[in-house]
Amino acid sequence: MIAFLLRRLGVLIPTFIGITLLVFALIRLIPGDPVEAMSGERGMEASRHAELLKEFGLDRPLPVQYADYVYKAVKGDLGRSIVTQEPVMREFLDRFPATFELALCAIIFAVVIGIPAGILAAFKRNSVIDYGVMSVSLAGYSMPIFWWALLLILFFSVQLGWTPVSGRIAIEYDPQVVTGMMLVDTLLEGDFEAFRSALSHLILPTIALGTIPLATLARMTRSAMLEVLGEDYVRAARARGLSPLRVVGRHALRNALIPVITVIGLQVGTLLAGAILTETIFSWPGIGKWMVEAIHRRDYPVVQGGILMTATIVILVNLIVDVCYGIVNPRIRH
């Protein structure tokens, strides 16, 4: 097990170095001068230009700049935003709980609906239910989620007036920030009205963000389940006269869920990418919206920091999934 872990870490380090190189190169690949790109000024005086180069540390040799960048990044210093002058790390940490809360709800939504739907489809193979589940999941898989989100707003918020259009909580509530997650913070304060408000703000973004993972999970669960249902031990269980429910529940499901769990882990990347769109549409103050705004404002330190942090999260989650998979399925370790 230790060897397996070390091997995984060994693959991970070059990937991480590659990401820092990519992020480091980002600002230097922009056409033109990074100083001009960042300050937004053109045709500035030569002395001011040299001063800024020195201030950003851009007058040093590239390897030194890179070493400095990585050294600072490891210590948690990602530079300062050009627009707000705040440390990028702090801005990230302020916004991350919002994205985390949304992504967590979305994945719960996807798991709670997607896995049972996939099991049902596999169990009732080639029935109306199967075709129904597969058609809906194919549509969900092909859905442009920014459009889907707009349809949801149009129907539930504008037509029916059931849910708010955007934001995280109604303006009259201002819960103390403890975890940064509105649902938890409002509960900690014991303010159920605020909790309900936060929950109603979460529903539509959750559905929008969870749709693609939901469709993927339903498809994956169905095919994993079908594969397992064809195995000898399932046939043996059937032959022993066990009820279909027991065969599926005790024998098939456990084995079918192993690949499904891996897929859930892999959805983290999809969720963080989807958050860029979902957050922009629902004005959700998370890292996706933060990064899109940073690109429009040419706030490069924020873009760099955001990409680095998101990639790090994806890599770590994949590592955790890999390790869990190794624990559940010892064959993979070798």
Place this chain on the structure above:
Amino acid sequence: MTNSSDNTAVADPGTLSPLNPLNPITPPSPLAELWRDFRRNRGALLGLALVLVFVFLAVFANWVAPYSPIEQYREAILVPPAWAEGGRMQFLLGTDPVGRDMLSRLIYGTRLSLLIGLVSIGLSMSLGIVLGLTAAYRGGKTDIAIMRCMDVLMALPSLLLAVAVIAILGPGLINAMYAIAIVQLPSFVRLTRAAALGELSRDYVTASRIAGAGPLRLMFIAVLPNCLAPLIVQATLGFSTAILDAAALGFLGLGAQPPTPEWGTMLSSALEFIQSAWWVVSLPGIAILLAVLAFNLMGDGLRDALDPKLKR
């Protein structure tokens, strides 16, 4: 008898060869067999039909579209579709906030979306094949270097990577194509490498090597044709992702810029009218959904037809 050379790929030449007088049955050519398996899948056929419609619209947009996609009819702003109240027959799907014909814009948008898919997948696939074959052929350090680079690209969620590339290159339609090509690159490299590694140990490759084939001939003429099946499937499925990502970038203002009739861009520039004029937001979305769905259906059908494991 005409395609006997193709048959050797699917049939054992000893028993089923059409040249064998004891066995006059000609096995179907690989293409005919593919079509036979593909045809069984109704969803795949529907996908293919939709793709053909989209291709037709894209190619003949100049003739099919009733108006120019950028011509503004000032007297006809936000006219609803013909069947809705207040609609006019001359604008079948209504007009947008500056009086452009929605139908014409959607038709020209088809051309753009297919072009984006074609260019980005073409770029990504050709570069992916070269890198994948190089990794498989050279092995060792070259292999490790290429695959580690791909790992880096894979660690970034697709849209985030596209956004990062756009951050470097700047927003625009052409840059969006590059961004999407880079996003899709790892899957082509990995598929090519895996398939080529499987083929490299086969006898025919050894035979070709002994016959004196150089690395280029060996990889591109002997090995590559036998690796194409998974690549074709990936290209079809990647096409749908490309359309979706291009629309998403357009929507975020990072892809095609107005007044280009790109579906995602159309959608985002009409956002403020979402409550008053449903058609300006709904119709581009339906177009995106249908196009993505069509390529996904076709890709799934192709995969099932090409995957020998699923064949009876």
